[in-house]
Amino acid sequence: MGALAGLESVASASLWLKAAGAVFTMVAGTGAGWVVAQSLTRRPIELQQCLEAISLLETEITYRNLSLPEAWDRVADRVAAPLHHVLREAAQRLRSGGGVTVGTAWEAALETLRAESVLPPADREILRQLGPFLDGTGKDDQHRSLVWVRQELEEALAQARADQEKNARLWRYLGFAAGAALVLVLI
Numbered sequence: 001m002g003a004l005a006g007l008e009s010v011a012s013a014s015l016w017l018k019a020a021g022a023v024f025t026m027v028a029g030t031g032a033g034w035v036v037a038q039s040l041t042r043r044p045i046e047l048q049q050c051l052e053a054i055s056l057l058e059t060e061i062t063y064r065n066l067s068l069p070e071a072w073d074r075v076a077d078r079v080a081a082p083l084h085h086v087l088r089e090a091a092q093r094l095r096s097g098g099g100v101t102v103g104t105a106w107e108a109a110l111e112t113l114r115a116e117s118v119l120p121p122a123d124r125e126i127l128r129q130l131g132p133f134l135d136g137t138g139k140d141d142q143h144r145s146l147v148w149v150r151q152e153l154e155e156a157l158a159q160a161r162a163d164q165e166k167n168a169r170l171w172r173y174l175g176f177a178a179g180a181a182l183v184l185v186l187i
Contacts, residue, residue, distance in 0.1 A: 018187070025186070026179040033175015037168040039118045044164055046082075046119055047157040050127065051150060053079045053087070058146040062139060068102060069094045082116035085109075106131030123160075126152045 053075055060071035069091040076087035090109035093100055110128055113119065126149060133145030 022183045025183050029179020030176045033172045036171040040164045040168045042118045044160040047160055049083055051153050053083050054150045062143045082113055085112050102135035103131040123156050
């Protein structure tokens with residue numbers, strides 16, 4: 001009788017471990033789906049922040065007639081991270097001298113965006129293209145470049161919102177389904 005009770009307790013413990021493993025697998029799959037969905041949700045927010053920063057920059061350069069480092073600093077004060085860091089770093093690099101051009105300061109500052117942002121390379125490329133246009137051009141050319149970048153960002157924002165609506169829910173359900181499928185395979 002004692003050996004039978006021992007076997008029952010081992011079977012019961014094994015069942016509990018399997019159940020706990022199944023729950024953890026389901027939670028992990030669902031969590032992975034939510035992480036992907038969150039990045040799809042953050043992209044439109046970051047693109048909207050980029051649009052606001054470009055509009056503010058356009059105002060500072062065109063109407064307030066500020067130099068580029070001053071304009072970057074003023075806009076950095078009014079935008080959130082990660083753009084805040086990009087604008088501050090670009091202004092600091094340009095002020096440091098040493099033959100740093102606007103384009104190289106802007107591109108180097110954009111490297112911080114790669115680590116802090118969910119923006120894909122195509123969106124970062126739109127922002128990167130702004131640097132050479134701001135370098136060595138007059139206020140009118142800078143204004144045209146900022147308008148062009150704003151239009152490109154608006155198109156990217158529309159696409160990001162469409163992707164978010166279409167894919168965020170899908171990834172949440174896919175994460176749950178993948179966790180459930182893995183549990184079924186492991187059982």
